[in-house]
Amino acid sequence: MIEIEARLDELRALGLHRRTRLVSGPQGPHVLLDGKPVLLLCSNNYLGLADHPRVREASADAAMRWGVGAGASRLVSGTMTIHRRLEERLATFKRREAALLFGSGYLANAGVIAALARPGDVVFSDELNHASIIDGCRLSRAEVFVYDHCDVEHLAWGITHAEGRGALIVTDGVFSMDGDVAPLQEIVELAQRHRLRVLVDEAHGTGALGPDGRGAAAAAGVEDQVDVIVGTLGKALGSYGAFVACDLRMSRYLVNAARTFIFSTALPPPAVAGALAALDLLEERPRRVQRLEANAQALRDELTREGFDLRGSRTQIVPLVVGDAELAMTICESALAQGVFAQAIRPPTVPPGTSRLRIAVMATHRPEELRTAARTLAQAARAAGFEPRSTWVQSPAGDAGAAEEDAVPPRAIPAADGPPPPRSAPRPFDHEAPAPVARAA
Numbered sequence: 001m002i003e004i005e006a007r008l009d010e011l012r013a014l015g016l017h018r019r020t021r022l023v024s025g026p027q028g029p030h031v032l033l034d035g036k037p038v039l040l041l042c043s044n045n046y047l048g049l050a051d052h053p054r055v056r057e058a059s060a061d062a063a064m065r066w067g068v069g070a071g072a073s074r075l076v077s078g079t080m081t082i083h084r085r086l087e088e089r090l091a092t093f094k095r096r097e098a099a100l101l102f103g104s105g106y107l108a109n110a111g112v113i114a115a116l117a118r119p120g121d122v123v124f125s126d127e128l129n130h131a132s133i134i135d136g137c138r139l140s141r142a143e144v145f146v147y148d149h150c151d152v153e154h155l156a157w158g159i160t161h162a163e164g165r166g167a168l169i170v171t172d173g174v175f176s177m178d179g180d181v182a183p184l185q186e187i188v189e190l191a192q193r194h195r196l197r198v199l200v201d202e203a204h205g206t207g208a209l210g211p212d213g214r215g216a217a218a219a220a221g222v223e224d225q226v227d228v229i230v231g232t233l234g235k236a237l238g239s240y241g242a243f244v245a246c247d248l249r250m251s252r253y254l255v256n257a258a259r260t261f262i263f264s265t266a267l268p269p270p271a272v273a274g275a276l277a278a279l280d281l282l283e284e285r286p287r288r289v290q291r292l293e294a295n296a297q298a299l300r301d302e303l304t305r306e307g308f309d310l311r312g313s314r315t316q317i318v319p320l321v322v323g324d325a326e327l328a329m330t331i332c333e334s335a336l337a338q339g340v341f342a343q344a345i346r347p348p349t350v351p352p353g354t355s356r357l358r359i360a361v362m363a364t365h366r367p368e369e370l371r372t373a374a375r376t377l378a379q380a381a382r383a384a385g386f387e388p389r390s391t392w393v394q395s396p397a398g399d400a401g402a403a404e405e406d407a408v409p410p411r412a413i414p415a416a417d418g419p420p421p422p423r424s425a426p427r428p429f430d431h432e433a434p435a436p437v438a439r440a441a
Helices: 004-013 053-066 074-078 081-093 105-116 131-140 152-161 184-194 248-257 269-284 287-305 325-337 367-383
Strands: 030-033 036-040 098-102 122-126 143-147 166-172 197-201 228-232 242-246 317-323 355-360
Touching: 053 269, 081 098, 081 242, 081 269, 098 105, 098 248, 105 131, 105 166, 105 197, 105 228, 105 242, 105 248, 122 131, 122 152, 131 166, 143 152, 152 184, 166 184, 184 197, 242 248, 269 287, 287 317, 287 367, 317 325, 317 367, 325 355, 325 367
Parallel strands: 122 143, 122 166, 166 197, 197 228
Antiparallel strands: 030 036, 098 242, 228 242, 317 355
């Protein structure tokens, strides 16, 4: 049994204890945080649609027409006309035959992966994939090969040594903590060569990348070659929930096999209507995507001038990696005191030794305020003893060494004759020991 207070004390000692902060008013570029006005640089409201008047109005009208809640799961009586309407629009937007709504991105990834892999199969997962992908892999009870981040050579080695047991390659399109983009063309080519399915999580790509904001797969020219695209309604589309875009046969299968779809109450009508209105705005005014790209470029340019290593980010997500968890918190609080809120991100959200400030840009920010914020963050870093122009090196023990001792690596493909993996052996998903998953008696 976990000793709750002892565990909380341990987290405090490691600099990993967390608390919630209170935002007053809607999610915009400027908010009141714990009663203080700040520039918000950590919201995923990328296109600024969460508080757009048309999105608000559509959501309010839906509450009056359909009520606040769906009242049941989709397979009972929870599927309403507005759910079907949004699914049809999302399928058209993603240029697929079908789309299926889920309660959240976490539920979508967990349910779909567990439905597409089973014991004895092998799932290939990027080492920096989102926690929902990680837990979907665990729930599937398949073996998991964790390949080095965006390393197609390592992925190919794993596929070869799976000896025909591979079922699925899973990757984020845009990685949520680093802002880099998966090599989707190469991944799809590998999958086709070895007859594997591909799932791409477009949570941070939809509305931000590609033609008309259709995502990283569309930007790479492979959206019609990816078997399953997972997207969210709660980031660029400003609402809540998620969807899977796929072919009609896959959609029918998931309705019958994805437990997180079967056993969850359907999305509330106001959230669905809000997403529909946001999708309308995205399609009517694609310049919002261009504005987001321009704002992100302005911020990255200024941070680079200040000497920060942005770790290959080329999207609206910009990491400032400092390594130590307490140092990240110190820089965060110092910037916050100057009116800039860029949240510190620590393990288990990121690997030990890679704590950072994660900056998220919105289309509704002004370029000049982003440049000023970059200078403020540099000042905060230097005041905390971190020189942006210094080379960041991850310490061997990481910034959560004590917690790492409890890590349990995922099962990996057994060693076989042939060359070793290109760089490193598969590493643990995160520093927390995963709970075992066992069959019910």
